[in-house]
Amino acid sequence: MKKLLAIVLALVMVVALGAPVAFADGKTTINVMSFTDEVPNMINRFVELHPEFADKYEINTTIIATTDGLYQPALDQALASGGADAPDIYCAEAAFILKYAQGDMADFAAAYEDLGIDVDAAIAASEIAPYSVEIGTRPSDGKVVGLGYQATGGAFIYRRSIAQDVFGSDDPAVVGEAIGAGTQSWDKFFEAAAALKEKGYAIVSGDGDIWHAIENSSDTGWIVDGKLNIDPKREAFLDLSKKLKDNGYHNDTQDWTEAWYADMAGIGDQPVFGFYGPAWLINYVMAGNSGGSAPGEGTYGDWAVCPSNVGFFWGGTWLLANKNTPNAEAVAEIIKWITLDDSEDGLQYGWANGTWSGEQGTKDTVASGTVMAKSNGELDFLGGQNMFDAFVPANEYANGSNLTQYDETINTYWRDAVRQYTAGNLSRDEAIAAFKQNVADNLDVEVDF
Amino acid sequence: MxxxxxxxxxxxxxxxxxxxxxxxxxxxxxxxxxxxxxxxxxxxxxxxxxxxxxxxxxxxxxxxxFTGKSFNPTTGFLNSLIVAVGATALTVYFSTLTAYALVAYSWKLRGAMFTFILCVMMIPSQVTAIGFYQFMYRIHLTNNLLALILPAIYAPSSVFFFRQFMLASLPLELLDSARIDGSREFHTFNHIAMPIMKPAMATQGIFTFVYTWNNLFMPSILLTRDEVKTMPVMVSMLKGDIYKREYGAIYLGLALTVLPLFIVYFALSKYIIAGVALGGVKG
Amino acid sequence: MNNTLQKKHGFSYAKYGYLFSLPFFIAFLVFNLYPTLYTVLLGFTDSKGLGNITFHILKDDPWKNFRAVLKAPTFILSIKNTFMLWMMNFIPQITLALILTAWFTSRRNKIRGQGFFKVVFYMPNIITAASVAVLFNALFGYPKGPVNDLLVSAGLRDGAYNFMNSPTATRWIIAFIQFWMWYGYTMIVLISGVLGINPEIYEAAEIDGANDRQIFFRITLPNLRTILTYTLVTSLIGGLSMYDIPKMLNAGNPNNSTLTATMFIYNQSFQNSYMYARGAAASMILFLIIAALSAIVFYLMRDRK
Structure with a gap:
């Protein structure tokens, strides 16, 4: 027994010492840091398609999931420490892109133009969604440091059968009119909710569904000049949420829970009319939870998209480059192919049509309007509707100026406060005070009480 | 009655x-x-x-x-095994040794050492974790499994446990009689004290193994290369981001992660079940 | 002098005390001294923001961070919550663990299948906190979830109850999870302590005709004192640094009712603003609280003989 233990221990030591694997075949290593394998897979595809690139460079990827709160500390540390292990290319999600493009970590990012990309001309030619450029622009020098491949402008995704029952038609124009598409107001939405309620339908699943729309349609962000700022439109979420709950206009679900998914399959307490969301919500979430995979099964095929009453976007991934990268040329090639190439050989054409990996996958909206104009966004899930008709204007309409780098945390505090108010645990004033206290105690932000 | x-x-x-x-x-x-x-x-x-x-x-x-992702579960499994076995062996052996020093000998700084060990145990780990990471980064031990194994030599709560156990169960007369028989101190520890500690070592062995096997926080920050990632780090990568999760594969990964724990646990559990405590004394 | 006393016996064994505790000490110096000292130092600086390596020691007002933390209502609340959650789970936990230990170590009243039970009771401890949190979130889902479905179909409630939006319910769920994950662990520690007691003591007591109750209270418990001290101190430390379950179950919500002290520290130091200095000050305050309470436990559990 003891000998066995000794042998195991010795083995452990040997293997552990030998663990750091050397990269020594004369190629230059490009370090990539991301939170899913999506961007790394794209880069691998780029290398596959460009043998002359593969001869010179190899890719070393680091993937750390955001879910356990580990990605940002690791990325921050790697950027701050520099050296050979520092990432050349790194990715940031909508929830924290501001920190890397405009906030505390913005100085680590390289301006696209300094990498040798003619960025202004390329943005104009590819018609990149303006909100996406706005978010990726560093305020200190006005230069673009981050761009994405997806566009995540949001629309209203609704059930055709319910639309026909309540509004007499499932035409996106009719439904858009009914919920007040483009009005930047919630008045028509609540009229529609009342009409739906009469026939036993809920207009949305939970208050989270309208929150994303409200958050991004506000005029100002959570922080203005270092001080906490509650935009009137965001404050109104308290009242709108209360109104939804008190009238039974929703099923009182929380996003990403069982009951929310059930509403996509149409098996919740009341049948739910629609969801606010971008194209990825259809592909990643709704299609899988519709209870079928072909028209006629579950709610599959019974959906359609119309423009939203307020403009918003939700989610998305931005690519940034390290300002100290020794391989600017190679980094520029990769970034250009993913974010700015509007040809049929670029990533975005394949992404929009679902063909980028060589097989037919899911279609998605992309950052470049030019690419979407020559792509086909028809989906069986939407009963054959071309989703680009609704999402291209949605991308124009989204606003990127109301974000701050602390949004993820502040939103959590705000949504909890609102839930306490709608559940009757706190009064309206108490809820706002609790929210302010949280921000004051946990963030380096000034708060007026 | x-x-x-x-x-x-x-x-x-x-x-x-x-x-x-x-x-x-x-x-x-x-x-x-x-x-x-x-x-x-x-x-x-x-x-x-x-x-x-x-x-x-x-x-x-x-x-x-689960297997279609960029990482290889077999590698993860082996890495987890190396870390867990290595850390468990070090913790159990050195903690017993340290506790033995605190119980079997009287020395000037004994009280101070014990207080010190207790203090180490009370430092909230959430905070020093980041300092630890920065330090590992500076001495180039990131992406090296040793960074997760070697610190197991100091395990204050295990030392504390062994000390408390020895205070109640280690007959000091036995050590004296060993000395009279001419046994050297290190030999006495290995061949007389350790067998008495078997049930305590088994419980601490299980706890340490389970803890290191499941540990996610430090490994996911330290191990960024696929070749050195442990099983829980790989499973957490399946979660990716909130927008698209493969729940079926995540549960499969969790189930596979827990299986080896069962094996180790059942193998060691006989020491928890049966009273083998004083086998060493009587034999 | 102590030394001369030992010399009288002809040989000093004291050096082995130093020698055998050396590996522990060296490993600590190498791996943890720097992080610990760094944390202490940070509490007295204005360090803030990642990548911002320049910070200054607060010479004029060294206790500024400590004051800021103690003045923050959220921190005070988090300390209260931590205590409450710990008491709510520890009292039932140690009670059940002691009862099970008494049952399973009784030399007369052999429980059949006790080997199976001992092994199984520890099992909740081998699942990761994250998986446990996901499971309980699903069980108490609202408005759809197994517990709610059960309550409604059994006629106990008219509609679903939003457990995770009620401070009391969420606290009890967390306390239950902690209890359920740790009573088996505590039981195993206690049983291993009982197994370490010399069986001759029991044999003598049996010959004297002591009953089970007398044996448990007069022999088992007094001999378990050192191990009980261990259990109390480690669960105090573990309980007051509770982090995983409340964090992953409901992120300290609703309305911060399950926000614990270490969650507060983590939020200060590593979320968003990277207020290292305040986080470090808060962890030192927490350290002092834990140390003071541990000292009380040691005092209460001291050997009175």
């Missing part, structure tokens, strides 16, 4: 004991059943009903998703 009745045990009391034990056992096994059943269910099924007791038919699909 007569003595005879007491010896057989009151049937009502016995029934009550079994009743409580069975309920607790069901509560203990329940999450594992859910985990294993969910590993056979599709992401859709899990999202619609997270808890179910009816197995489904998607095990193979989940396996494909």
């Amino acid at each position: 007569s003595k005879l009745e007491r010896r057989d045990g009151n049937p009502v009391v016995k029934f009550f004991i079994y009743f409580v034990c069975i309920i607790l056992a069901v509560l203990s096994i329940f999450p594992f059943v859910v985990m294993f059943i969910n590993s056979t269910r599709s992401t859709f099924e899990i999202q619609q009903h997270a808890v179910s007791l009816i197995p489904s038919s998607h095990l193979l699909e989940n396996w494909k998703v």
